Amino acid sequence: MTFMQKLLGAAAGAALLAGAAQAEPGLIIDLGGKFDKSFNESAYTGAQRWKEETGNDYMETELQSEAQREQTMRRMAERGANPVVVLGFANASTLEKVAPDYPDTNFVIVDMVVDQPNVQSVVFSEHEGSYLVGVMAAKASETGTVSFVGGMDVPLIRKFACGYAQGAKDTNPDINVVANMTGTTPTAWNDPVKGGELTRAQISQGSDVVYAAAGGTGVGVLQTAADEGILAIGVDSNQNYLHPGSILTSMTKQVDKAVYDAFQSAAEGNFQTGLQVKDLASEGVGYAMDEHNADLVTEEMQQAVDEAAEKIKSGEIAVHDYTSDDSCPALSF
Amino acid sequence: MDFLTVVQILDSTVRLATPLLLACLAGLFSERAGVVDIGLEGKMLIAAFFSAAVAYSTGSVWLGLLAGVAASMVFGVIHGLASITFRGDQLISGVALNFLASGMTVLIAQDWFAQGGRTPALDGAARFSSIDLPGAGALRDVPFIGPIYDDLISGHTILVYVAVLMVPLSWYVLFRTRFGLRLRAVGENPGAVDTAGISVVRLRYSAVLICGFLCGLAGAYLATGLAAGFVKDMTAGRGYIALAALIFAKWRPWYALGACLLFGLLESIGNRYQSLDLLGLQIPSQFMQALPYILTVVILAGFVGKATPPRAGGTPYVKEK
Numbered sequence: 001m002t003f004m005q006k007l008l009g010a011a012a013g014a015a016l017l018a019g020a021a022q023a024e025p026g027l028i029i030d031l032g033g034k035f036d037k038s039f040n041e042s043a044y045t046g047a048q049r050w051k052e053e054t055g056n057d058y059m060e061t062e063l064q065s066e067a068q069r070e071q072t073m074r075r076m077a078e079r080g081a082n083p084v085v086v087l088g089f090a091n092a093s094t095l096e097k098v099a100p101d102y103p104d105t106n107f108v109i110v111d112m113v114v115d116q117p118n119v120q121s122v123v124f125s126e127h128e129g130s131y132l133v134g135v136m137a138a139k140a141s142e143t144g145t146v147s148f149v150g151g152m153d154v155p156l157i158r159k160f161a162c163g164y165a166q167g168a169k170d171t172n173p174d175i176n177v178v179a180n181m182t183g184t185t186p187t188a189w190n191d192p193v194k195g196g197e198l199t200r201a202q203i204s205q206g207s208d209v210v211y212a213a214a215g216g217t218g219v220g221v222l223q224t225a226a227d228e229g230i231l232a233i234g235v236d237s238n239q240n241y242l243h244p245g246s247i248l249t250s251m252t253k254q255v256d257k258a259v260y261d262a263f264q265s266a267a268e269g270n271f272q273t274g275l276q277v278k279d280l281a282s283e284g285v286g287y288a289m290d291e292h293n294a295d296l297v298t299e300e301m302q303q304a305v306d307e308a309a310e311k312i313k314s315g316e317i318a319v320h321d322y323t324s325d326d327s328c329p330a331l332s333f
Numbered sequence: 334m335d336f337l338t339v340v341q342i343l344d345s346t347v348r349l350a351t352p353l354l355l356a357c358l359a360g361l362f363s364e365r366a367g368v369v370d371i372g373l374e375g376k377m378l379i380a381a382f383f384s385a386a387v388a389y390s391t392g393s394v395w396l397g398l399l400a401g402v403a404a405s406m407v408f409g410v411i412h413g414l415a416s417i418t419f420r421g422d423q424l425i426s427g428v429a430l431n432f433l434a435s436g437m438t439v440l441i442a443q444d445w446f447a448q449g450g451r452t453p454a455l456d457g458a459a460r461f462s463s464i465d466l467p468g469a470g471a472l473r474d475v476p477f478i479g480p481i482y483d484d485l486i487s488g489h490t491i492l493v494y495v496a497v498l499m500v501p502l503s504w505y506v507l508f509r510t511r512f513g514l515r516l517r518a519v520g521e522n523p524g525a526v527d528t529a530g531i532s533v534v535r536l537r538y539s540a541v542l543i544c545g546f547l548c549g550l551a552g553a554y555l556a557t558g559l560a561a562g563f564v565k566d567m568t569a570g571r572g573y574i575a576l577a578a579l580i581f582a583k584w585r586p587w588y589a590l591g592a593c594l595l596f597g598l599l600e601s602i603g604n605r606y607q608s609l610d611l612l613g614l615q616i617p618s619q620f621m622q623a624l625p626y627i628l629t630v631v632i633l634a635g636f637v638g639k640a641t642p643p644r645a646g647g648t649p650y651v652k653e654k
Contacts, residue, residue: 033439033565035449153619180604184619191569192560193352194604197345201605204341216451216564223454223561242454333618 025263026059026081028072030088032189032215034062038236039215039255043087043110046256050263058263066186069094077102083120083266085110085259089156090186095119106271108262110255111156113275120271122258124278126156127163128312129251129285130211131319133233134167135308136287137209138175139301140231140248145176147207149198149221151214152188153181158333159322160213160235160251165331166320171304178202179331182217192220199224209233209248222247231296238288248296250288254278281313340480342601347489348559350597351496352377352551356575357582357589358503359547365507365584366540367520367645371427372412373548374572375434380405380552382438385452385563386445388459394557397459401556402549408434409545410538417537420649431572439565452556452563461490461558490558492550497590499547504586516540520643523650533650548572577629583640599625 027047032040047058059081061072069091076084077098083106086095092112099107099116106118113121137146146168150157165177180198182188195217199210210225211233212218218235219242225232226243234240234250258278265271278284287305289297311317322328356373363370380401388397408430415426439450446452469487472479507513515536518526523533555571556563578596582588603621633640 033449033451035447035451037448041449181618181622183622187566187569190564190566192562192564192567193349193555194569196560197349197601198604200345201341201601204338205605216567219451219454219562219564220560227561 023080023082023266024056024058025266026061026076026079026084027259028076028084028086028091029060029062030086030090031063031066031186032088036215037239037242038218039253040087042237042253042255043085043259046259047085047263049256050260054264054267056267066090070098073098074101077105077107082106083108083262083271085262087111087255089154106266106273108258110258116273118273120262120273120276122262122276122278124253124255124258124284125280125319125321126251126253126285127159127166127319127321128280129253129287130160130163130213131167131170131312131317132280132287132305132309133211133249133251134164134169135171135305136249136297136301137164137211137231137233138168138171139298139304140296141172141175141207141209143206143208144172144174145178145206146209147178147199147202147205147211148180149195149202149210149212149214149217150179150181151183151217152186153184155323155326157181157213158328160211161333162322162328162331163319164211165328167308169330170308170317176206177331178205178207179333181333182214189215189217191217192223195220196224200228203228203230211235211251213251234288238290240288240290240292244292245295247293249293252286252288254284254286257284280309336477337480338605340484342598342605344484344488345601345604346594346597347485347493348597349600350593351489351493352555352559352571353575353578353596354496354590354593355492355499355547355551355554356572357578357593358499358586359544359551360576360579361503361582361584361586361589362507362516362540362547363544364579364646365520365643366516366537367523367643367648367650368412368416368537368541368544369423369427369647370412370541370544371424371576372408372430372434372572373544373575374568374570375427375431376405376408376545376548377552377555377568377572378431378434378438378566379408380549381556381567382434382442382452382552382563384549384553385455385556386442388557389446389452389455389562392457392459394455394459394461397557398550398553401553402546405549405552406542406545409541409548413538413541416649417534417541420651423647423649435566438563442563442565450565455557455561459557460561461492461554463488463490464494490554492554492558495550496554500586500590507586512539517643519650520645523645527650527652537650551575574625574629577633580640580642581629581632583638584643596625596629599628 085108089112108120110122148161161179209231212221213235222232226246231248239250383404384397384401387400415421416423442450466487469483473483519536578592582592
């Protein structure tokens, strides 16, 4: 080995090291879109906050179609992003395939578990957050019927519905919970017209509080609820501001915090792979209170919800997780 | 199931059938003139976007409606250029327009409003509000007739009534006017029409323009009547259902009304009874949601009889060489 080769080798090594130290995290925004006022927007907000607070940059792309998942993930990894954060359960099968090909890159998947050595799986206890808004819905309902509109009929959305129904029924055993799903294909996330019709059908069945976990379809649900003068509950981000005076509360999922934490831990060098559960106790899920819904939530409601939250944290109330055994004792689908 | 529930289901049927009916009549005009239009979906989508965007910017739903109709008619002209003037494949042109609409709406929406490909929510005068027909409130408490008049007939937006009026109007134009006779002739035997000294190209262009106009109404109804704003791909396949309804209706206006109401009814029942207990047998919600599509196949395959499309449909007209 000549001196020149050694020098070149050392330079390359140094460049690699420098590259590793400066690796930018990457975020792949999912199909709902960056400003979906919900799940994806929350992730984007978290990434932006990290950027502002640390002054570091991150890479970002937005998926345009289902077929781009694998390509986008690979390109992000090949451009040197580390960790690569992907959002949503629909990425699981792709990540399962892509992650082993890039053993030196760490991946983060939100909302699903992928069992690979270089993947961090962040799952939220949506059933616990939904339980809380279910309690509030049952307290707010005057007709004794509350309802739920889901997007695509997948186990994750049933998890929302199931927690909500359990919360409502624990608060008022006589309550009637109507749960509807918009559809069984991805178009179900973007059909506000059908969301509105489902809400009207639920109103005609007596519902006066509707909880929407349906992406873009939820826009139609919240709108119809505001038009028809019933209460609605938003999801993922704090959606209270969309229709002030008509949105009772929002079940919040701290997706922004999950993204922020992933970015930050990688920057500090203590990134951990494996399962991370963000539950009520770790404030991964919760319900939103602000000036837009302050008039709707009475002292008594808030007390009941806070009490339930304490009981869940202490383990006194076990909220059933639909995805654990694909069944729901509180609600039949 | 009590009487009031039935009225509510029918009420929902009317709302859901309206965009289908407008799109179905749009396809009827186009196909009767021999231009197959698979781009109903795309035209509705572009109209939905522009009506919502302009209604939001100007605060007037009427300007929005105008913009939506104009956008849809521009798409109609593009379809005409491709398939009439340049004699391209009508299916390919239609599919291309669908893709164009799906991508372009999100792109422009993102550029104008930066809300992830949707328009801001509309309120007040930027939306069509429901119209209470005279006497609806007074009749409300009359048994039987009251709920029917108050819930079912009154209380829709103006576009619903326009859509219903379009049915006799289309029938009259197509079957009782000279223009209609020529339009139908051009879809059956354009050579004969040309021999009579009437411009095939002009007739077909007027057909695609009428098609664009009606699709524009359908799209505007989705975005400013039913919903309050545009969301990407919000037509959710309604243009294709309208095409199925068109075949089911054997390219006739009154049958189209019936077909669209049937599809609306099926969807409305599917919304209302997502899981049904039938004689102790639990019918899953997936089945209820698939029901409109299953019935489409069954009806089209077996019960509709022979549906004969216009003979010259799908083929561009080439003047004698």
